[in-house]
Amino acid sequence: MISLLQSDFLLDSVMKFVETSGFGAFFAPGGWKFAVMIGVACFLLYLAIKKQFEPLLLLPIAFGMLLTNLPGAEMFHSELFAGGHVHWDIFVDKAGLIDYLYLGVKLGIYPCLIFVGVGAMTDFGPLIANPKSFLLGAAAQLGIFATFLGAYALGFAPNECGSIGIIGGADGPTSIFLTARLAPDLLGPIAIAAYSYMALVPVIQPPIMKALTTKKERMIKMTQLRQVSKTEKILFPVIITVVISLLLPSAAPLVGCLMLGNLMKECGVVDRLSKTVQNELMNIVVIFLGISVGATATADSFLNLKTLGILTLGILAFSCGTAGGLLLAKFMNLFLPEGKKINPLIGSAGVSAVPMAARVSQTVGQKENPSNFLLMHAMGPNVAGVVGSAVAAGILLAFLS
Numbered sequence: 001m002i003s004l005l006q007s008d009f010l011l012d013s014v015m016k017f018v019e020t021s022g023f024g025a026f027f028a029p030g031g032w033k034f035a036v037m038i039g040v041a042c043f044l045l046y047l048a049i050k051k052q053f054e055p056l057l058l059l060p061i062a063f064g065m066l067l068t069n070l071p072g073a074e075m076f077h078s079e080l081f082a083g084g085h086v087h088w089d090i091f092v093d094k095a096g097l098i099d100y101l102y103l104g105v106k107l108g109i110y111p112c113l114i115f116v117g118v119g120a121m122t123d124f125g126p127l128i129a130n131p132k133s134f135l136l137g138a139a140a141q142l143g144i145f146a147t148f149l150g151a152y153a154l155g156f157a158p159n160e161c162g163s164i165g166i167i168g169g170a171d172g173p174t175s176i177f178l179t180a181r182l183a184p185d186l187l188g189p190i191a192i193a194a195y196s197y198m199a200l201v202p203v204i205q206p207p208i209m210k211a212l213t214t215k216k217e218r219m220i221k222m223t224q225l226r227q228v229s230k231t232e233k234i235l236f237p238v239i240i241t242v243v244i245s246l247l248l249p250s251a252a253p254l255v256g257c258l259m260l261g262n263l264m265k266e267c268g269v270v271d272r273l274s275k276t277v278q279n280e281l282m283n284i285v286v287i288f289l290g291i292s293v294g295a296t297a298t299a300d301s302f303l304n305l306k307t308l309g310i311l312t313l314g315i316l317a318f319s320c321g322t323a324g325g326l327l328l329a330k331f332m333n334l335f336l337p338e339g340k341k342i343n344p345l346i347g348s349a350g351v352s353a354v355p356m357a358a359r360v361s362q363t364v365g366q367k368e369n370p371s372n373f374l375l376m377h378a379m380g381p382n383v384a385g386v387v388g389s390a391v392a393a394g395i396l397l398a399f400l401s
Helices: 002-020 032-049 055-068 078-084 088-094 097-106 109-120 125-129 133-139 142-153 158-169 172-182 184-199 201-212 230-247 249-267 271-278 280-295 305-333 344-350 356-368 375-400
Strands: none
Touching: 032 055, 032 184, 055 097, 055 184, 055 280, 078 088, 078 097, 078 184, 097 109, 097 172, 097 280, 109 172, 109 249, 109 271, 109 280, 125 133, 125 230, 125 375, 133 305, 133 344, 133 375, 142 158, 142 305, 142 375, 158 172, 158 184, 158 305, 158 375, 172 184, 172 249, 172 280, 172 375, 184 201, 184 280, 184 305, 201 305, 201 344, 201 356, 230 249, 230 375, 249 271, 249 375, 271 280, 305 344, 344 356, 344 375, 356 375
């Protein structure tokens, strides 16, 4: 009798343990979604580790997705941020680890800190030496606004259209900054789309570049850029910050942080700060940003038709951005004399995937003419695209928030 009672007690204990463990959730209604999302997270980890697709951010994003979709872990609670607001009245009682980390995304802290680091690692010399690059960087933002219209035509709400369109800027931190304000429910799919397509720039861009240019245009050699003085490099971030912030105050956080980092690099008197934001600060923020953004990709927010639409529109955004820069370069050549013409390939670098887009321009150009070196010329539109995407985000924020 005692042994029977003991066996019943043991069986009940085992059943209770299974039901309360995460394994039991897989067999509950809708439990298959957790398994699918864990599979997606593992696939992204594979892309980050094996294929090296933007590993510095895709790896923490994928692991954040894995953590948030483990049943029972309770590390992230989307209801604490429902309606686009932080529900402080219940936050302390319910918040898990990632909820606290996510505050840096929600309050716009992480993307701005990332931009300080990006600014400290960016050389705006090619842009200063060739101001026409500003136009090419601006033209490459065509993808943002074209995709905005495409998303609106497909029935997305205006704020969602703005968040989807910014994928075309090929700038992950800007996408996160804008989406956290306009459409936080779409943050996971948009961040994953943005960083995945950034990693695929060498695959997406070359066919478009070849389709929209002739062999003769791809072989154009450009004259060497002039030497930029230290004074110009110091004045540039200050002037850009003042002008853009006065014209478009909503872009001030991103542009201001970008230019602060660049001023630290160029002034030469705060090397310790410059190295810190390039290395330690950047690495710490990337970890927190990646985990917290990945955690927003819950089964309910990711496994739907909207995600498929976002991924499709993301390809459109990148393609239109690439085409915009190429076509403007071709148009500018109509008015430029021989010897001053622009190789249209550098226009495709206007998407702000730094420095990958510039390297793609160099690679495609050298296949046509091995003696052609376009990298430094392409860096002008490339860094202009960083500023351009931040300005585009400010415009969307001003009109849609």
